[in-house]
Amino acid sequence: MNIPNGLFYTKEHEWVKIDGDIGTVGITDYAQHALGDVTFVELPKTGIVVKQFQGLATIESVKAASDIFSPVSGKILEVNSKVENTPALINQTCYQDGWIAKIKIKDRSETNNLMDAAAYKKFAEGLGE
Amino acid sequence: MPQKAAHRPILFRPGVDNMETVTTLKNTPLLSEHVSLAAKMAPFAGWIMPIQYEGIIAETLYTRRAVTCFDICHMGEFIIRGDHKRSNLDKIVSGRIDNLGVGCCRYSSILNEYGGVIDDLIVYRKAIDEWMIVVNAATIEKDKKHFLKHLSGDADLKDISDTIGKIDLQGPLSREILKTVAPGAVGLNYYTFIETDILGEKNIVSRTGYTGELGFELYASVDKIKAVWKKLLSDKRVKPAGLGARDVLRLEMGYSLYGQDIDEETSPLEAGLEKFLDFSKDFIGKKALVEQKKTGLKRNRVFFKTLSRRSPRHNYKIITNGKESGIVTSGSFSPHIECGIGMGFTPSPLPIGQNIVVGDGTLKIEAVTCDKPFVKNTSIKK
Known part of the structure; x- marks a missing residue:
């Protein structure tokens, strides 16, 4: 299971990479593997404001539809329209080209509610896969 | 804000979810093979089954392009000995079986007295008075009860589900691959079978399947089935496929899945399966179906595709002309x-080409009704 260092993780298997006051968000390797082939992504609109752990996007795989929650609060600056046309990017490169949205972070201290790579690794391994 | 997805729990986490069921799940004789192929496993019909290996989409595409094999050991098999009339088998099975030739098989169903589907199945005529009935895994026990209740004293039923395994070999290259495993079966016509040598064991190969492609179902004893699986996969043209791909393939053909598209509350008339019934004979459930025909159907089968990559899901609503009118x-x-594809029921039959909406709560997906199969010109009868 690929869990890069330097990112923050949620229990719902989203990641956020923090760069100044901008957070890039996606789903983890565990999540993409568990979902299977991603067939559709509904992205949020840029400019809207999301809250930590609230709905950010919807991802559909062959078997199911699932919500993606935002790891941080803030305003959506940019979305990755590439995954709309090529949803498989989320399976192939979930930490790179398969990112979902960039968020202008409102409160850096929210990362206290998230896990670092080591903690997430322990958490995900505890789930049995 | 994005629309909220309808179904939240998605990830089956082995060891965490469904703990109660996990402890009672059955394994097929091929479990160790799936584990070594790193399959994603999940519970299905009381069994722990491979859902996917490489990926559902890759396996689905490869089945229609080349050839895959599926572990279908979970399904049930009964051997019934007896004359079709005197045994009452003819009454229990809703379709015509009296004219079924020895070595031929036929898709059919067993119904309750209200015309609801107890199970859909395939009847194999092994000899003039010997039959093999292949049933769904989840329904083995209730099917057996139903047969035993209605079979006459002249008949004998043996449940061989636990001693026999089955592998489905499906795809345009399947006949080519069969040459090395069961050469005696390569000449089979559609919906026929033969008892032939399969790697040194005499068992059944039928030209049947659930994918809509040229394909064969290979039966073997639970001791032999692993050797058959390994031999098939030793040919690099063959890839394993899981139940995920099997479900997509069958839906692309518009085939019903028991427990989801048809059940004891569904009549075969509603489900669009009338052509598999024989109204010229007497069968259990016939009276109710004749009555349904007279009074009109409450529900009608509809097939549709979405106008996007969004998929309809089981239990989504179907909205016609702004009104909730049916269910996926x-x-x-x-x-x-x-694109997304689906089938469901609507109170009135819908013409092909009608725009509908499918969804749940705030989720609304535009779709259009269509004919089945969704995928045409497959290799099934080649």
Whole structure:
């Protein structure tokens, strides 16, 4: 299971990479593997404001539809329209080209509610896969 | 804000979810093979089954393009000995079997007295008075009860489900691959079978399947089935496929899945399966169906595709002319036509080409009714 260092993780298997006051968000390797082939992504609109752990996007795989929650609060600056046309990017490169949205972070201290790579690794391994 | 997805729990986490069921799940004789192939396993019909290996989309595409094999050991098999009339088998099975030739098989169903589907199945005529009935895994026990209740004293039923395994070999290259495993079966016509040598064991190969492609179902004893699986996969043209791909493939053909598209509350008339019934004979459930025909059907089968990559899902509502009018029974993404596909029931029959909406709560997906199969010109009868 690929869990890069330097990112923050949620229990719902989203990641956020923090760069100044901008957070890039996606789903983890565990999540993409568990979902299977991603067939559709509904992205949020840029400019809207999301809250930590609230709905950010919807991802559909062959078997199911699932919500993606935002790891941080803030305003959506940019979305990755590439995954709309090529949803498989989320399976192939979930930490790179398969990112979902960039968020202008409102409160850096929210990362206290998230896990670092080591903690997430322990958490995900505890789930049995 | 994005629309909220209808179904939240998605990830089956082995060891965490469904703990109670996990402890009672059955394993097929091929479990160790699936583990060594790193399959994603999940519970299905009381069994722990491979859902996917490489990926559902890749396996689905490869089945229609080349050839795959599926572990279908979970399904049930009964051997019934007896004359079809004197045994009452003719009454229990809703379709015509009296004219079924020895070595031929036929898709059919067993119904309750209200015309609801107890199970759909395939009847194999092994000899004039010997039959093999292949049933769904989840329904083995209730099917057996139903047969035993209605079979006459002249008949004998043996449940061989636990001693026999089955592998489905499906795809345009399947006949080519069969040459090395069961050469005696390569000449089979559609919906016929032969008892032939399969790697040194005499067992059944039938030209049947659930994918809509040229394909064969290979039966073997639970001791032999692993050797058959390994031999098939030793040919690099063959890839394993899981139940995920099997579900997409069958839905692309518009085939019903028992427990989802049809059940004891569904009549075969509603489900669009009338052509498999024989109204010229007496069968259990016939009276109710004749009555349904007279009074009109409460529900009608509808097939549709979405106008996007969004997939309909089981239990989504169908909205026609702004009104909630029906329910989705099966839905998926079709990798072959690259849109969502589904089937369901609506109170009135809908013409082909009608715009509908499927969804749940705030989720609304535009779709259009269509004919089945969704994927045409397959290799099934080649």
